[in-house]
Amino acid sequence: MSNEIKIGDYVVIQKQNYKKLHKFNKADSSISLGRDTVNLKGIDGCPYFSVFKMIPKSSKRNRDYTVELAQEAVKLKDEIDIKVSGSDNRNILDDGNSQKLSASDIETLKSDSNKASDIVGTLINNSNTFHNKTEFSQDKYLRKKEKKYFEYFQVIKPNLRVISEIMYKLDPGKIQNLRIDTLSQIITMVNIHSEGNHLLYDSGSNGLVAAALLSVIGKDTNGKLLHMHPGNMSQKQALLAMNFPEEQLNRCVSVNVYSALRQFYQGCDTNNGVDKDIQTSENDENPLKRKADETDEHQSKKMKQEEDEELVESLDKTDGDKPRGNKKPKWHFDNIAASEILQNKMDSLVIACKEDPQNIFNELVSFVKPGRPFVIYYSAVEPLQQLYLTLRPRANVAALKLTCNWMRNYQVLPERTHPEVTMNGASGYLLSGYVLK
Amino acid sequence: MSFRNYKDKIEEGDTVILYLSNNLYALDVQREIKNKKGEMIENVYQTPFGALKVKTLIGADYGTKIELTKGWGHVLQPTPELWSLTLPHRTQIIYTPDISMILLQLDLVPGCVVVEAGTGSGSLTHALIRRVRPHGHVYTFDFHEHRAKIAQEEFKDHGLADFVTAKHRDVLAEGFDKDLNGKADAVFLDLPSPWLGVPHALAAIKEEGGRFCSFSPCIEQVQRTCLALQEHGFQEITTMEVLQSEIKVSRRTVPVRDLSFLKQKSSISPVEEKPSSETSYVVGALPQSNPGHTGYLTVATLPPVYVRGKSKKDDDNISSENGEKMVVDENV
Numbered sequence: 001m002s003n004e005i006k007i008g009d010y011v012v013i014q015k016q017n018y019k020k021l022h023k024f025n026k027a028d029s030s031i032s033l034g035r036d037t038v039n040l041k042g043i044d045g046c047p048y049f050s051v052f053k054m055i056p057k058s059s060k061r062n063r064d065y066t067v068e069l070a071q072e073a074v075k076l077k078d079e080i081d082i083k084v085s086g087s088d089n090r091n092i093l094d095d096g097n098s099q100k101l102s103a104s105d106i107e108t109l110k111s112d113s114n115k116a117s118d119i120v121g122t123l124i125n126n127s128n129t130f131h132n133k134t135e136f137s138q139d140k141y142l143r144k145k146e147k148k149y150f151e152y153f154q155v156i157k158p159n160l161r162v163i164s165e166i167m168y169k170l171d172p173g174k175i176q177n178l179r180i181d182t183l184s185q186i187i188t189m190v191n192i193h194s195e196g197n198h199l200l201y202d203s204g205s206n207g208l209v210a211a212a213l214l215s216v217i218g219k220d221t222n223g224k225l226l227h228m229h230p231g232n233m234s235q236k237q238a239l240l241a242m243n244f245p246e247e248q249l250n251r252c253v254s255v256n257v258y259s260a261l262r263q264f265y266q267g268c269d270t271n272n273g274v275d276k277d278i279q280t281s282e283n284d285e286n287p288l289k290r291k292a293d294e295t296d297e298h299q300s301k302k303m304k305q306e307e308d309e310e311l312v313e314s315l316d317k318t319d320g321d322k323p324r325g326n327k328k329p330k331w332h333f334d335n336i337a338a339s340e341i342l343q344n345k346m347d348s349l350v351i352a353c354k355e356d357p358q359n360i361f362n363e364l365v366s367f368v369k370p371g372r373p374f375v376i377y378y379s380a381v382e383p384l385q386q387l388y389l390t391l392r393p394r395a396n397v398a399a400l401k402l403t404c405n406w407m408r409n410y411q412v413l414p415e416r417t418h419p420e421v422t423m424n425g426a427s428g429y430l431l432s433g434y435v436l437k
Numbered sequence: 438m439s440f441r442n443y444k445d446k447i448e449e450g451d452t453v454i455l456y457l458s459n460n461l462y463a464l465d466v467q468r469e470i471k472n473k474k475g476e477m478i479e480n481v482y483q484t485p486f487g488a489l490k491v492k493t494l495i496g497a498d499y500g501t502k503i504e505l506t507k508g509w510g511h512v513l514q515p516t517p518e519l520w521s522l523t524l525p526h527r528t529q530i531i532y533t534p535d536i537s538m539i540l541l542q543l544d545l546v547p548g549c550v551v552v553e554a555g556t557g558s559g560s561l562t563h564a565l566i567r568r569v570r571p572h573g574h575v576y577t578f579d580f581h582e583h584r585a586k587i588a589q590e591e592f593k594d595h596g597l598a599d600f601v602t603a604k605h606r607d608v609l610a611e612g613f614d615k616d617l618n619g620k621a622d623a624v625f626l627d628l629p630s631p632w633l634g635v636p637h638a639l640a641a642i643k644e645e646g647g648r649f650c651s652f653s654p655c656i657e658q659v660q661r662t663c664l665a666l667q668e669h670g671f672q673e674i675t676t677m678e679v680l681q682s683e684i685k686v687s688r689r690t691v692p693v694r695d696l697s698f699l700k701q702k703s704s705i706s707p708v709e710e711k712p713s714s715e716t717s718y719v720v721g722a723l724p725q726s727n728p729g730h731t732g733y734l735t736v737a738t739l740p741p742v743y744v745r746g747k748s749k750k751d752d753d754n755i756s757s758e759n760g761e762k763m764v765v766d767e768n769v
């Protein structure tokens with residue numbers, strides 16, 4: 001992937017700590033950032049990491065922006081000169097009257113000024129208390145305002161770290177709460193690298209696990225990923241967002257698990273000549289899947305709907321797996337390819353599912369070479385505990401281990417270092433082990 | 438040579454991992470070894486379950502069960518993960534939970550060039566090699582001459598020499614190799630004063646930018662490193678801690694005590710009633726002793742040259758929300 005932003009790329013728009021994935025599919029495509037709509041005309045051809053300034057189209061009120069390449073993001077602190085500060089907060093009283101401007105004054109100010117520093121500067125000058133506040137509090141205030149009025153964003157290249165972070169923040173329910181630390185361990189526990197044939201069953205990470213595995217299989221290597229899923233089309237969002245070159249993406253064979261196994265065992269991927277439509281509806285009506293989706297939807301209700309739709313906006317219309325004309329559809333050749341890969345046996349097995357992992361593991365483990373590792377991810381511990389007890393007496397697996405992770409971020413500032421106040425509590429569990437002869 | 442490629446069968450010269458009831462041992466497959474007197478004798482490996490005649494492994498499949506006089510076990514091909522659990526410790530080492538996060542945070546994929554100091558026991562180095570091969574390369578440095586030499590030999594014995602260059606060097610005093618200037622996609626530091634390595638990391642990372650990570654057990658090291666990173670124009674400076682716990686699974690039979698019958702008058706009412714029945718659960722429990730701290734991971738991005746800021750004293754990048762309410766606001 002080149003270093004210049006080009007049409008067709010997935011890009012990440014980063015505005016302060018907020019990151020958003022966007023398919024940059026035409027030169028003047030628009031993106032919504034919070035309540036702002038930003039037209040990206042002009043970013044095409046600029047190098048990644050460039051900083052852009054948001055320019056209001058008319059007044060700030062309608063929140064429509066165009067962009068302009070900037071030298072660097074100017075910080076409020078550098079633009080606003082604060083002369084005095086208090087030494088502590090003992091005299092500060094929050095009586096709601098410290099601001100001299102009225103609410104409507106502020107509205108007018110916001111829509112009339114073009115610069116964040118003008119707005120914030122005026123607010124500060126009309127505050128009775130600001131100059132009594134400690135430097136630390138003033139600083140914090142500016143940072144908070146900056147968040148609100150920040151006028152710059154950067155365009156960065158998506159990669160596994162960034163995509164995993166964005167998807168987890170946006171709606172962890174959609175990726176089964178698979179947090180970045182746990183994701184990183186899935187990759188290492190099964191020794192995924194540039195070689196070998198790796199088997200993945202994934203029924204609900206929006207392509208995140210496939211993206212992770214394919215990224216470390218790498219470009220211009222020999223490794224292959226066989227990506228099985230229960231649906232009609234695979235979930236590929238994260239996979240596509242990685243902007244993998246064609247050659248690399250082609251080494252990920254995505255197949256419907258029913259068709260691929262039917263092809264492997266019966267030499268034919270449809271149910272006795274019954275055609276694709278029926279096969280499709282069979283999978284679509286899969287009651288298990290339905291149910292899982294519903295639970296999921298329920299969970300994600302809590303999430304900010306607005307943002308939610310945004311990710312989908314650019315990511316959903318993707319798959320080209322539909323049969324075209326009379327020609328055999330691509331999925332048919334994929335099933336044959338999958339069956340051939342399975343014939344040679346697999347070097348690893350990863351399962352990240354919504355269903356009970358037991359049957360899926362029992363079936364897929366038979367394709368794994370002896371001595372090779374497997375890992376199963378599940379968002380709750382009970383199904384894995386059950387599976388652990390089932391597998392323990394068996395002779396075909398060893399070194400079973402059930403683990404969970406804990407991760408905490410830190411604020412590191414001189415004299416003010418402490419763990420961050422919120423922690424991402426939710427990540428699931430991993431059951432790992434080795435397949436034996 | 439069993440570290441380089443997937444293998445199906447064990448050959449002489451391989452290092453294999455013996456898995457014996459939750460214990461792991463790394464073992465070199467040699468028919469004969471020297472005894473104390475310097476004579477070649479048959480290689481017999483002593484395990485808690487009895488002696489293993491090493492030559493019997495040759496030609497066997499990886500994943501095979503091996504019978505010992507007092508039990509049985511399995512032989513596995515080494516992976517960086519299994520190696521981290523069995524390698525000879527010459528220093529403190531980094532383990533898989535941190536290693537996994539380091540690899541992901543450094544954005545490493547096949548083809549990347551990564552610089553590491555210090556090499557230590559090579560636990561992380563094996564995982565770095567596996568991630569960047571076949572087109573990428575790991576440059577690893579240690580100022581302890583003997584360690585650097587052993588590491589070098591080990592990589593050669595493991596068949597990994599093509600993917601790694603291990604050198605003896607004090608990277609804080611001398612920087613990384615001049616030849617590495619502008620060559621690295623990522624720099625990793627696990628040494629006592631990582632902040633002193635930041636300027637060298639800056640020099641080593643490519644013009645188009647890259648990632649930095651440092652692993653430090655103490656928060657004071659982290660604070661100094663974060664300041665140095667900021668001063669040298671790194672962005673998105675983040676510090677985190679990752680811990681993994683193993684859950685012990687068992688089936689537990691639990692007595693059930695019935696109290697409902699007390700609502701009715703009955704003939705007998707002993708003071709101490711026996712539980713009335715039993716029920717069974719599958720339970721997962723955290724072990725008594727669990728890792729509580731390994732080290733802090735501090736990561737950062739070095740942007741491409743064309744957007745690298747001048748050295749600025751500014752803590753915006755490492756700030757984060759925190760609960761204290763602001764007093765001044767807009768009254769809206």
Ligand SMILES: C[S@@+](CC[C@H](N)C(=O)[O-])C[C@H]1O[C@@H](n2cnc3c(N)ncnc32)[C@H](O)[C@@H]1O
Pocket residue numbers: 528529530531554555556557558559560561562578579580581584606607608609610627628629
């Ligand atoms: C804790 S060990 C690294 C362990 C390693 N990460 C592993 O997983 O095996 C730290 C190493 O850094 C080396 N070291 C310390 N200061 C150094 C310096 N200035 N230059 C090069 N190596 C240094 C030490 O000799 C030691 O071997």
